Amino acid sequence: QGQMQQSGAELVKPGASVKLSCKTSGFTFSSIYISWLKQKPGQSLEWIAWIYAGTGGSRYNQKFTGKAQLTVDTSSSTAYMQFSSLTIEDSAIYYCARDTSGYFAYWGQGTLVTVSA
């Protein structure tokens, strides 16, 4: 049974960057797609981007192009998302999820990012 374990909560200042991690287990990492999603408190979900762990190829929601950058480390079966030039509007819970042809059967527990001066 696959699992996805995300890094802990972050408190960051406006204008800063943050790098979130998502360590997977129980999957053949090089064969999976991983998506990242955003959920602001009390709101629905937004899909940010996916990355194919085998090649590092990725595709982004145009809304997050230039804001988010996805990478993977196959040696540790870990995916990363760097989020830059943070504003208060970026305060949210960020999830990683295994992307199976576009839907998400496995999710991390989420990482709360709070942007505050």
Next chain:
Amino acid sequence: DIQMTQSSSSFSVSLGDRVTITCKASEDIYNRLAWYQQKPGNAPSLLISGASSLETGVPSRFSGSGSGKDYALSITSLQTEDVATYYCQQYWSTPRTFGGGTRLEIK
């Protein structure tokens, strides 16, 4: 981007009721529709993919239906543990998009 509209943001229901939650896409999504359940403080959990395929381990009181632009999630005989927010999501095109969510509350 394809817009996903869930007609009700919340429902007040009684235990044992049959509940139907609807979701409308702004264009045909060819059954590329998933439903998720989310309880407070937890990540979403996949219930249904392909509009009607129940995920392993999901109780059979959940079912999905629909085609084209219009889809529905039904729960027969609502249980206490079904109190949650439900989201639809299309994966016909990128970006993947979600409905606004429907929250079920007990009367």
